[in-house]
Amino acid sequence: MLHDELAEIIAVLRDLGGDHACVEAKRAETKLPKSIRETLSAFANTSGGVLILGLDEAHGFEATGVKDPAKTEADLAAMCSENLEPPLRPLIGTHRFEGVDLVVAEIPELAPGNKPSYNRGTGMTQGSFVRVADGDRRLSPYEVQLMLANRGQPRDDEQPVTGTTVANLDQSLVEAFLSRLRRHRSRAFAHLDSTAALQRAKVLIGDELSLAGLLALGEFPQEFFPQLMLTFVHYPTKSGPDGRGGTRFIDNVAAEGPIPVIVDEALIALRRNMKRRSTVRGAGRAEAYEYPETALREAVVNALVHRDYSGPSQGTQVQVEMYPDRLLIRNPGGLYGSVREENLGVEGTSSARNATLLKILEDTPLPGSDRPICENRGSGIPAMLAAMRDAKLSPPRFADDISTFTATFPNHTLMGEDAVRWIASLSEHGLTDSQCHGLAMLFHEKTLNNQAYRNANDLDSRIATEELGDLVARGLLVPVGGRRYAQYNLAEDVAPAATDDPAPVKRRADRREDILIALGDGEATRADLVSKTGLHDRTVTRWLSVLLRQGLIEATEKNLRSPNTRYRRTPQRTFDEG
Template identity: 90%
Template sequence: MLYDDLAEIIANLRGLGGDHAFVEAKRAESKLPKSVRETLSAFANTSGGVLILGLDETQGFEATGVRDPAKMEADLAALCSENLEPPLRPLIGTHRFEGADLVVAEIPELPPGSKPSFNRGVGMTQGSFVRVADGDRRLSPYEVQLMMANRGQPRDDEQPVAGTTIANLDHALVDTFLSRLRRHRSRAFANLDTTAALRRAKVLVGTELSLAGLLALGEYPQEFFPQLMLTFVHYPTKSGPDPRNGTRFIDNVAAEGPIPVMVDEALIALRRNMKRRSTVRGAGRAETYEYPETALREAVVNALVHRDYSGTSHGTQVQVEMYPDRLLIRNPGGLYGSVREENLGVEGTSSARNATLLKILEDTPLPGSDRPICENRGSGIPAMLAAMRDAKLSPPRFADDISAFSATFPNHTLMGDDAVRWIASLDEHGLTDSQCHGLAMLFHGETLNNQAYRNANDLDSRVATEELGDLVARGLLVPAGGRRYAHYTLAEDAAPAPTDSTDSPAPPKRRADRREEILDALGDDEATRADLVAVTGLHDRTMTRWLTVLLRQGLIEATERNLRSPNVRYRRTSKRTLDETGG
C-alpha cells in the first residue's frame, strides 16, 4: 500500500468517525488484539479489506503507533497462517504516519471454493465471520452451510422427492415441455418415449420426481413443500402497516403451484396494485405502469430459480413487498459462484446454483405464452436494467448477505421535474445525459458508485470513471471511501437546499466559478497544485480543472512545461483580474 493511499483511508475514517465495511482500525501498542481473528475471517469471507494496527478509534483515530512493528508483523503473519483455516496470506507492511509506526495488512477475499475462513481454535460454526457495515458478525449455521455448498455445484434440485410419481406432474405443462424438447433438441429427445425423456431431462429420478421437476412441472408442489411458494404483500405506508387506522396491508397474495404459475400470479398481483403514469413519447403521451413489467418479470423469475433449495431453506418463501416508495423482491440464499454484486448486469455473467431446474425451465413457457421462463444465458439482470433505463427510472439496488438476496426498485422517475430544475440550477454546461442521470440518482437519495453509474447508463467502466471524474472536477461530487471502495456524494454547495414546505427543493447556493478563489490563494506568491488544494480545500481534480482554465485565459503561468509534474508551481501574471479576460 502506498503512503498516499493510507493517508486517504485514515482521512476517510476520521471524516466518518468510525470504521467502515472495508477498513478496520485497532489500537495495538504491544500485542495483537483478540478480535483480530474475527476481523481477518470477516474480510476473507466478504470482499477483502484493510486492517490498520496502531490507530485509536476512541481518540478520533489518533496514530498511537506500534512499539515493535517487526514483531507485530511476524505475529500477525503467524496468526493468519496457523490460526485461520484456510491459511490467509495478506500483504503486511509498516508505515510511518504522523510520527508513529502503523502496521497495515491488506487481506484479500477468499475464492468461493475456499470459504468460509474460520478460527481453528473454536471451529467452523463458531469461528466464521462476515463483514457487515463497520463490524464483524458471526455467520449463522445456515450461512456456513451455504458457503460450504458454494464450494462445488449444489445438487439440491436433483434430489428425488419421496412419495412423488409421474402422476404428480401437470400434464399440460409436460406436453408443452416435451414438445419443445423434441423440436429444439431432437438429437437427444426425438426418439424417446415420455418416461425416458423425463428421466433424461432429470424430471424423473428413478420412479420419483426430482425437486426441479416437481417445481417446474408439478401440478401442486406445495402438497410436499408448503412454504416453497411466493408471497406478495402491498403495504399502505413506507414502513409497512398503517398504525393510525390499523390497516395491515392493501393486498395479500400467496402464489402457489409450479414456478410458471407462480410467476404468472405474481405478475397479475403486481399489475393489479401498480399505479399508471403518463410519460411523454415523441409527440404524444403514453400510459405506463410505475414499474416496467419486463424488469419485474425478470426479478421474480430470478428470485424463484436462483433461490436456495437446500433442506434448511424449505420453510422460507420468496417474498415480494410493495411500499409507496419502493418494491422489494427477496429470496433465500445469496449469490452463487462467480456472480458478485459488482458484476451484476454484465452481459453473460451467470452462475447457476440450480443447474437442473434452470435447464428444465429453458423449455417451460409461461402460461398462455411461447416465451420460456428463462434463457439461462445470464441475460436476466441486463434485461431488467435495460427496462429500468428505458423507463427513465433508477436502477434497482441489489443486496447480497449470504443467506438472502434482494432487489429493491425505487418508485420515482429518475429525471422528474424537480430533478431537472435542480440540475439546471447548477449552471453547469456540457453535462452528458449519463452525468445528469448520475446527479439525479443522488438527488433522489440513491447510492452512487462506478457500478451503479454503469448500470444506470449502460456504460463501460472506463467511460464511467472519466465522467464521474469530470463531475468531481466540476465540484459537483465528492469522492469517499478511497480509490478501491470509491463512492460519491454531492458537494455541500451543490446539494439541493432543504425546504420546510411541499414545494420543490430550493436551488443550491453554489459557487460554481472557482477562479477568483484560486487567484486569491495565490496572491503574489508561487504555489504548487498541492499547496493550493491545502489552502482552498478543493479536491485535486477540481483544482486541476480550474488551473487549466486560468492558464488558458492567461491569468496564471506555470514554472514548468510538464504540468503533470507535482513540482510545477503557478504564479499570477500581469493580467490581474477576471474583468480583463472578459470572464
C-alpha cells in the same frame, strides 16, 4: 497502498466518525488486538478491505502509531498464515503518518471456492465472520453451509422427492415441455418416449420426481414443500402496516403451484396493485405502469430460479413487498459462484446455483405463451436494467448478504421535473446525459457507486470512472471510502434541502479565485493547494488546468503529473484579465 490514498482514507474515517465497511482502524501500540482475527476473517469472506493499525477510533482516529512496526508486521503476517484457515496473504506495509508509524494491511477477498475464512482456534462454525456496515458479524451455521455449498456445484435441485411419481406432474405443462424439447433439442430427445425423455431431462430420478422437476412441472409442489411458494404483500405506508389507521396491508397473495403458475400469479397481483402514470410521447400521452412488467418478470423469475433450495431454506418463501416508494423482491440464498454485486448487469454474467432447474425451465413455457420461463443466457438482469432505463426509472438496487438476495425498485421517475430543475440550477455546462442521470439518482437517493452508475447508463467501468471523476472535479460529488472502495455523495453546497420542494442551488462553481488566493505570491504543489483550500484533489487538478490554459499560473516542471511540480502566479496577467 500509496501514501495519498492512505491519507484520503483516514480523512474519510475522521469525517464519518467511525469505521467504513471496507476499512477497519485499531489502536495497536505494542501488540495486536484480539479482535483482529475476526476482522481478517470478515474482510476475506466479504469484499476484502484495509486494516490500519495505529489509529485510535475512540479519540477521533488520532494517529497513535505502533512502537515497533517491523514486529507488528511480522506478527500480523504470522496470524494470517497460522491462525486463519485457509491462510491469508495480505499486502502489509508501514507508512509514516503525522509523525508516527502506521501498519497497513490490504486483505483480499477469498475466491468462492475457498470460503469461508475462519479462525482455526474456534473452528469453522464459531470462527467465521462477515463484514456488515462497519462491524464484524459471526456467520450463522446456515451461512457457513451456503459458503461450503458454493465451493462446488450444488445438487439440491436434483434430489429425488420421496413419495412422488409422474402422477404428480401437471400433464399440460409436461406436454408443452416435451413438445418443446423434441422441437428444439431433437438430437437428444426426438427418439425417446415420454418417460425416457423425462429421465434424461432429470425431471425423473428413477421413478421419483426430482425437486427441480416437481417445482417446474408439478401439479402442486406445495403438497410436499408448503413454503416453496411466493408471497406478495402490498403495504399502505413506507414503513409497512398503518399502525394508526389499523390497515395491515392493502393486498396479500400467496402464489402457489409450479413455478410457471407462480410467475403468472405474481404478475397478476403486481398489475392489480400498480398505479398507472401518464407520460408525454410525441404528440400524445402514453399510459404505463409504475414499474415495467419486463423488469418485474425477470426479477420474479430470478428470485424463484436462483434461490437456495437446500434443506435449511425450504421453510422460506420468495417474498415480494410493495410500499408507496419502492418494490422489494427477496429470496433465500445470496449470489452464487462468480456472480458478484459489482458485475450484475454485465451481459453474459451467469452462474447457476440450480443448474438442473434452470435447464428444465429453459424449455418450460409461460402459461398461454410459447416463451420459456427463462433463457439461461445470463440475460435476465441486463433485460431488467434495460427496461428500467427505457422507462426513465432509477435502476434497481441489489443487496447480497450471503443468506438472502434482495432487488429493490425505487418508485420514482429518474428525470422528473424536480430533478431536472435542480440539475439546471447547478449551472454546470458540458455534462453528459449519463452524468445528469447520476446526479438525478443522487437527488432521489443518498449514495451512488460505480456499479449503480454503470447499470443506470449502460456504460463500461472505465467510462463510468472517468465521468464520476469529472463530477468530483467539478465539486458536485464527494467520494467516500477511498479510491478502491468509493461511494459518492452530493457535496454539501449542492444537495437540495428537500426533495419535495428543492430550492435552486446557490454555489460557487468557479474555484479559480480560491486557487490564486492560496498561491499568493509564492509557490505551492498540488498537495499544498489541497490542504490550503480544503478542496478535493480532483477539483484542484481541474482548476489548475484551467488556470494554466488561461495563462494565469505557470508550472515549474513540464511533467504536471509529478507531485513535486510547483505552481506560481504569472506576473503579467490578473484574474480579471483571464
